[in-house]
Amino acid sequence: MSKYHPTAKQKIRVLVAKPGLDGHDRGAKVVARALRDAGMEVIYTGLRQTPEMIAEAALQEDVDVIGLSVLSGAHTVLLPRIVELLRQNDMSDVLVIAGGIIPDEDVPLLKEAGVHGTFGPGTLTEDIVKFIQEHVRE
Amino acid sequence: MELVEAALAGNRRAIARLITRIENDGDDAHASLSQIYPYTGQAHIVGITGAPGTGKSTLVNELAKAFRAANRQVGVIAVDPTSPFSGGAILGDRVRMRDLAGDSGVFVRSMATRGSLGGLARATADAIKVLDAAGFEVVIVETVGAGQSEVEIAETAHTVVVVEAPGMGDEVQAIKAGILEIADVFAVNKADREGADRTAAALEMMLDLDQTPSSQTRSASRIVIHHGQLMEVAQHPPHSTATGPDVPNDVSASRRWRPIVVKTIALRGDGIPELIQAIADHRQYLETSNELAHRNRIRLTNELEHILRDELMDQLLKKIDPSILVSLMTQVADRELDPYTAARQLLKNSYKGKRQRRSGDA
Numbered sequence: 001m002s003k004y005h006p007t008a009k010q011k012i013r014v015l016v017a018k019p020g021l022d023g024h025d026r027g028a029k030v031v032a033r034a035l036r037d038a039g040m041e042v043i044y045t046g047l048r049q050t051p052e053m054i055a056e057a058a059l060q061e062d063v064d065v066i067g068l069s070v071l072s073g074a075h076t077v078l079l080p081r082i083v084e085l086l087r088q089n090d091m092s093d094v095l096v097i098a099g100g101i102i103p104d105e106d107v108p109l110l111k112e113a114g115v116h117g118t119f120g121p122g123t124l125t126e127d128i129v130k131f132i133q134e135h136v137r138e
Numbered sequence: 139m140e141l142v143e144a145a146l147a148g149n150r151r152a153i154a155r156l157i158t159r160i161e162n163d164g165d166d167a168h169a170s171l172s173q174i175y176p177y178t179g180q181a182h183i184v185g186i187t188g189a190p191g192t193g194k195s196t197l198v199n200e201l202a203k204a205f206r207a208a209n210r211q212v213g214v215i216a217v218d219p220t221s222p223f224s225g226g227a228i229l230g231d232r233v234r235m236r237d238l239a240g241d242s243g244v245f246v247r248s249m250a251t252r253g254s255l256g257g258l259a260r261a262t263a264d265a266i267k268v269l270d271a272a273g274f275e276v277v278i279v280e281t282v283g284a285g286q287s288e289v290e291i292a293e294t295a296h297t298v299v300v301v302e303a304p305g306m307g308d309e310v311q312a313i314k315a316g317i318l319e320i321a322d323v324f325a326v327n328k329a330d331r332e333g334a335d336r337t338a339a340a341l342e343m344m345l346d347l348d349q350t351p352s353s354q355t356r357s358a359s360r361i362v363i364h365h366g367q368l369m370e371v372a373q374h375p376p377h378s379t380a381t382g383p384d385v386p387n388d389v390s391a392s393r394r395w396r397p398i399v400v401k402t403i404a405l406r407g408d409g410i411p412e413l414i415q416a417i418a419d420h421r422q423y424l425e426t427s428n429e430l431a432h433r434n435r436i437r438l439t440n441e442l443e444h445i446l447r448d449e450l451m452d453q454l455l456k457k458i459d460p461s462i463l464v465s466l467m468t469q470v471a472d473r474e475l476d477p478y479t480a481a482r483q484l485l486k487n488s489y490k491g492k493r494q495r496r497s498g499d500a
Contacts, residue, residue, distance in 0.1 A: 036226035046233035062154035
């Protein structure tokens, strides 16, 4: 039995955050709800978070996964910055995934920067759940 | 145990990981807890409870800022419910606490109840110990949005703030038993809304009723275990009670604490200095009246009882043969057996198993 089995005492903890300035969090909330229904503990931090706020929250909450939603187009700046801050905090083993409006041509750059998965419009929430369950640190 | 040492030294990553370890109740959780226990007992534990939507998180945000302005290190534990169906949870209290980001004197941790029903998680008391031992002088604990009877916070905190909002009910609500009885301080939040004065007046009326002579004997009572529950009894019971040596309790009626009602508008920060003052007054009262020792004792007795119950249950379940459990459950479901008899049979069975094993050893 995996240590993250639904009946196990240990839960997957996920921080869901919206870095940057766009004010649209419907998608982030839908994903948060789907992860909750998959038995995860989702720490929802809300809109307009700076990379520093996100990294600090991830540290205090000791999360296994960070889910970031960006629709402003600033993902190539914000996401690498967050990954870098995690690295500084010795949290490189945290799974980082992103969603929102991310053009295909930016995906390699984000992967290179340390974002483990990107999920654009039309993604099924079960695919996100599966990705997390398969890639989260054991 | 490097992690424990780093947490005691105030390393934030270590504090966070230690809380996770305790929450997950792994093999090393108990060892870590016994290591930090000697360093606990310093923090002032302030509980914030009240119905969903009364503004608890926003109030916690403001309180933490005010404590920080007075240069005190603040730990916050915010509890939200776990889904009984999926085991997952949405922990959303940080949304209202964004002002606390970027301050190394504040540590905020969200916790899911993971099946506990009293308004806190099973590991909340232990997470408080971690923050306490790590040097946070004030630990604010925000409960789940409470109904009328989620009163576990009263066993956990030194000072309980019950948050009310206008328009939540009439005077009869105010004299009901339950959550209102555990308040040391009332915050009538959203006081700019209609009905705030009426809510505050209803609470004051309730508190005036509480000052009657008969209720004053409450302070001259002590706590004993009775039928597996902690109960208050009149002073000077026989010494055979389970609480052991007498707790000194000289709280005379005139010095009894009367809860303070404060009107606040958390979003604007209105009433926060008054609320901080009320919390400080209560702390002062606890220290000068012996009530602090009394409360600590109740808290620790309860904690011990919880731990005992959990451990006993674990041990018991390990001893019970699953097939017997299933067959008894079927009989209960088919109405062939009542659940009380089934429970007794299981208990008897588990004892028998133990004796057999012993005689086998010999």
